[in-house]
Amino acid sequence: MKISIAMAAYKGERFLREQLDSIARQTLLPYELVITDDSPDSGTADIALEFAHRVPFPVRVVRNTERLGFHANFFKAISLCEGDFIAFCDQDDVWTDNKLERVAREFADPDVMLVVHGVKVVDGDLNEREDNTAGHWSYRGVYDPLTTNPWYVLFGMSTVVRRSIYDFIDWRERPEHPIDPGFPMSHDTWAWFVATSLGKISAIDDALVLYRQHGANACGVAPDRDVGDKVKMAKVAGATHYRRMANAAFGRAGKMRNVSRDAPLPVRERAAAAATYYHALGERLRRRADLYGAATSTVRRAGTIARLLVSGAYRPLNHGGLGHRALLKDVHATVFRVSIE
Incomplete structure (x- = not known):
């Protein structure tokens, strides 16, 4: 089984050796390791070459001639991979010895496009922290296309994807088919979007990575929020936020409409279904944005909620809806004339 590892590096001298050593200990060795070094003035490349x-x-080490930044650097590493599967790899974690072997079993099903696993959160010295996987990962099992939260944010370093998803859908941002120009997708968010649209995902419990939090992570574990914090966050989301989400949904629909003509028929059919799904989601979000405008009357708001309700817009997030909490918030905003831009 040909699993490429894509690593985007930036001044990784502090922890890189431990991560590389854990890759060398894999019970199923990778097909290749591709490292794109975004810090030509550091010793990162020397460690990788040794x-x-x-x-x-x-092991291919590519030193960027100019700084690309985290997102573009990771996409570059992915684009250089030649294996049938790609494992995303950060420079500062430690993998368990059986990570690749365990994940590989899930791809026996040809419809599985993405596999994600649990992690163990540790500090800079690899001591386990109180943070736990349950607080940051909510899926277990195998999920059919378009049956998960489309906005879910997963840990990239816990993800392995089927390489073909990059052949079916153009991952590059193009002016004629933007996803969201103001908020470009990261490599892992993009993989979740495409994989959950074109096939199944498999989520396994096994904690196969020591996810190191050392204070200088490019991305890290989000702080645990209680119910009160979540309510406060929901309250401040208004018209601007929902319009932006609508635009992102329309952008995703556009990407799916432009699926490669060389893709197998089942993939093209799923892409068409995903385009319909995201377009409908965009329409719901656009209508929801209108609810929170200061000039929108109570009668008009009530009518909008009624139409959204009848159309099934408040179904759970896992089924392309806005969720029951969204209904409660929208009703509250209508009754009490709440306006949020």
């Missing part, structure tokens, strides 16, 4: 000379699999 590692390349002592392992039995290819």
Whole structure:
């Protein structure tokens, strides 16, 4: 099984050796390791090149001539991978020895496009923290296309994807088919969007990565929020937020409409279904944005909620809806004339 590892590196000298050593210990060795180094003035490439000379699999180290930034650098690493599957890899974690072997079993089903696993959150010295996987990962089992939360944010380093998703849907931002120009997708968010649209995902409990939190992470564990914090966050989301989400949904629909003509028929059919799904979601979000405008009358708001309700717009997030909490918030905003831009 050909699993490429894509690593986007930036001044990784502090922890890189431990991560590389854990890759070398894999019970199923990778097909290759691709490292794109975004810090040509550091010793990161030297560590990677020394590692390349002592392992039995290819290691390609590409030093960027100019700084790309986290998002673009990761997409570059992914684009250079040649295996049938791609494992996203951060520079500062530690993998369990059986990570690739365990994940590989899930891809026996050809419809599985993405596999994600649990993590163990540790500090800079690999001591386990109180943070736990349950607080940051809510899926378990196998899910059919378009049956998960489309806005879910997963841990990239816990993700392995089928390489073909990058062949079916153009991952590059193009002016004629933007997803959301003001908020470009990260590599892992993009993978979740495409994989959950075109096939199944498999989510397993096994904690296969020591997810190191050391204070300088490019991305890290989100702080746990109680119900009160979540309510406060929901209250401040208004017309601007929902319009932006609507635009993102329309952008996703556009990407799915432009599926490769060379994609297998089942993939093209799923892409068409996903385009319909995201367009409908965009329409619901656009209508919801109108609810929170200061000039919108109570009668008009009530009518909008009624139409959304009848159309099934308040179904659970996992089924393309806005969720029951959205209904409660919208009714409250209508009754009490709440306006939020």
